[in-house]
Amino acid sequence: MCVCPGPRRIGIPVRSSSLPLFSDAMPGPTQLFFPLIRNCELSRIYGTACYCHHKHLCCSSPYLPQSRLRYTSHPAYATFCRPKDNWWQYTQGRRYASTPQKFYLTPPQVNSILKANEYSFKVPEFDGKNVSSVLGFDSNQLPANAPIEDRRSAATCLQTRGMLLGVFDGHAGCACSQAVSERLFYYIAVSLLPHETLLEIENAVESGRALLPILQWHKHPNDYFSKEASKLYFNSLRTYWQELIDLNTGESTDIDVKEALINAFKRLDNDISLEAQVGDPNSFLNYLVLRVAFSGATACVAHVDGVDLHVANTGDSRAMLGVQEEDGSWSAVTLSNDHNAQNERELERLKLEHPKNEAKSVVKQDRLLGLLMPFRAFGDVKFKWSIDLQKRVIESGPDQLNDNEYTKFIPPNYYTPPYLTAEPEVTYHRLRPQDKFLVLATDGLWETMHRQDVVRIVGEYLTGMHHQQPIAVGGYKVTLGQMHGLLTERRAKMSSVFEDQNAATHLIRHAVGNNEFGAVDHERLSKMLSLPEELARMYRDDITIIVVQFNSHVVGAYQNQE
């Protein structure tokens, strides 16, 4: 029942006298706070955190029976049995029972929090036929950081076929994840474009004609795009496609999606780094590009085109395929590898990329240079640039940057940068009719739920109705009471599914509210969601989920064609 504070993705040692105390009290790792938290605030947070944690531990079990007791002591028929002179006593008792001792969110309030960021997209059908292998997707996110550092993106490629979906988990602020969520799909789409289309677009820009649209975004109203940086971002993107045009040798080759994804990731990270080095005359933009470069983001992106599914992953978000076996049960197929200390191959890679004498320091306490949890990420120039470059950029940068403890701090044992890359690992999967859906989610989900549970919950949610066979009395002898019991049971099972119209919301409800039996516990859900902003992060991470549903008929038809 105990909820352990989730470890921060990135930690910085701070010289502070209260630190030992802090680490003693908290079960999590020592690196629990940002330079933004001043020492004086520390004790306050430490105090409340500890208090709350403690209370949570002890209130969760004794609290339940107590409240149960209160309700059972006043059954409805009590009013009929009690003599009239006891009425006063009764109302007193009632008042006692109805006085809330603790603030709880009601189910509608819980729902409005859970649903605030939910978004659904259905691929439109033409002539009653949906020819896309994607039926649509549900997405949602639940913040723990304030503001949330996760981002999500979804778009349809207009000049090539296919749909792009991605989740981005930011750290050290949301600047990098925001920039990647706005820009990465353009880089991918451009990488996928044939030479002639690139030429056409470049000519249109040159002659001031209207441009071909490249992407159709599917955005929640809360998913914003930066207006200020739009011009800057465009120029970088244009330079990229100009180079692609120049590089073209004339012989038209089939574009390899895997290569395009890798190029796009690397190119964008390169542009982020370059923009920060060059700076911008506009002071707002200058600060923005620096914040983007000094913060970091992981990315997990899926490209679906017919039966071809590519997943490009950088960092520790995960793509999970939901497969329905012939007996109707669900199994999970992982389509990405986490890039962190739990991945042997990544540890191996890092050790190979750096001299032998760094073998011990490059990963410490399961973190890159003892600091960073993901081993691959966008931005994070602190792990990419040389010390000289870092110092030069920070000194010439705006004051805000200089005042920031985090940016000024140079990682220990920093000898042979770069230590970090944005190069993704691309997994290819050919869709089969039994592949029903794909879950893309940031580690906030995966650290609270097992992948098998995730796939089962989504699978049962999506097929919910079909799974329950209708009841028929037939020739059996059934009493009304028995039937009633059976039906109520069935309805209870259904209602938790029907509460959500969005698979991602349903998953978040389970991730946050599941009790030890794997069922959603409203009280727990309510407690978790009413945590104050500054405490939420101790109990959970930002959660961002996209559930893509595949069209088995279309996938099946592809299969039959060949």
Next chain:
Amino acid sequence: MPVFCQLCWSAIVDTDGRIYIRNWQGGILSGGFEKNPKPIFTEGKNQLEIQNLQEDWDHFEPLLSSLLRRMPQLETLEIMKLVNCPETFTPDMRCIMGESPSVQGYFVLAGMNSAGLSFGGGAGKYLAEWMMHGYPSENVWELDLKRFGALQSSRTFLRHRVMEVMPLLYDLKVPRWDFQTGRQLRTSPLYDRLDAQGARWMEKHGFERPKYFVPPDKDLLALEQSKTFYKPDWFDIVESEVKCCKEAVCVIDMSSFTKFEITSTGDQALEILQYLFSNDLDVPVGHIVHTGMLNEGGGYENDCSIARLSKRSFFMISPTDQQVHCWAWLKKHMPQDSNLLLEDVTWKYTALNLIGPRAVDVLSELSYAPMTPDHFPSLFCKEMSVGYANGIRVMSMTHTGEPGFMLYIPIEYALHVYNEVMSVGQKYGIRNAGYYALRSLRIEKFFAFWGQDLNTLTTPLECGRESWVKLEKGMDFIGRDALLQQKQNGVYKRFTMFILDDHDTDLDLWPWWGEPIYRNGQYVGKTTSSAYSYTLERHVCLGFVHNFSEDTGEEQVVTTDFINRGEYEIDIAGHRFQAKAKLYPVASLVTHKRRKDDVELSDLHGK
């Protein structure tokens, strides 16, 4: 279920639980009307084929729960069978009967809304009369097939509406309730403008009409909470709209009215109209005539206003729900003549009603033409320009008895004219108003409306409209013989206005319609409509007074004297309220003038 009850109760209905329980072959039969019905279309299949659908116990669960809550002892009973068979429902929960408007002699009786067993006898009787005599002996307009048009037959509309209608069967039905589904089908071009200004809408024949306008600072109750038989939450809002109609000027979008144009090359149009309508239509061009379209019995098939646009063309305005019925009636009686043209122009015009003493100022400023009664007497129609727009049909009538004008605007000019009227009207205190204000105004003026007060069994003589009937107009018209006879013999019922005396608007239940009228303690009829008159500060009910013989119960002639020499009471939900009966509108309302010392500072505010 085994035999357990020998009692022969007919049926138990638990409306809260949405179920009924009845004895059935010694056992129990229980069913209900669930909140979440599943609509199906039978796709022309035989009724028997769909009689037994797959049993759906999950769907039945809420009904079973309420059955066991009502009768817990039933738990131990064994289930025999769950019958799942579809029932037919209509978009307004009333069955459809009558002759098809398009195929003569094709009669329909269907859509019994699951009440076929109880209504079958009566419905069959009236349909049989209808087929035999051409009309039933009771007013069945509410059930008439022709209240619907093709517009209500879309599958999506039916699916959505039927899902709303079915649960209503066991719901509390409150007055002035509007369906929530199948809305925004027909709208005026001003719909968005009005909606943005707080309009709340009601629907008639698929057309959205504003009820009233909620001011920005005012909150109304939630939909469910607004269900009441008492003083409704819109009371104050409508009051300020009515006040504005009386003192300044209001604009009401009345585009839903059915509008026909009848033109001919020669005198055919005039001839057929003279034959179909009771008033004399051979009036000078530009005149408007209020007239009834009567049946053989002299009863109102339609009540309309007809403007003579030229010697050979007429513009006819009738109630919204007359679109199908009136069209069918005209088509049935018009000769096959290629020189005589009947056209439905409802969709071509947006109608704005400018009500109030200041309407004259607004219009004359917009048209640069004098609009005073000397230049533009009452019941006149002129084509003129309003703002930039030309060819606007301006009519000096308001359907309420208040001064003002109806503007019939070709739809492409609607927004322009509305904007001009509103901006010029600002200094005269113009504001939007809705149908509830109109209703209050017309009822306090004793104006009868077809469909509410008038029907196919009421004649002009019974509602004091002798002046709108020209028995001696020089030619025969439908219903003339019946009216002549009635004139000789006297009328058997009389349309009367009642002003409630001891009714507390805040605390007492309101009259809505259908309340019994008592004269000297004897039942004499029912009200047909009612409204609160903000001017009289009393409730006004309209209704027909009969004179039943005390001995035989036979209907006798109703004279003016009979009406005047009675003490009246209106029974509202079992409580009788004293009422003053009147055969003519209250004089003070007709010549309403504000006294000088009534003026106060608040009159200087915009309304």
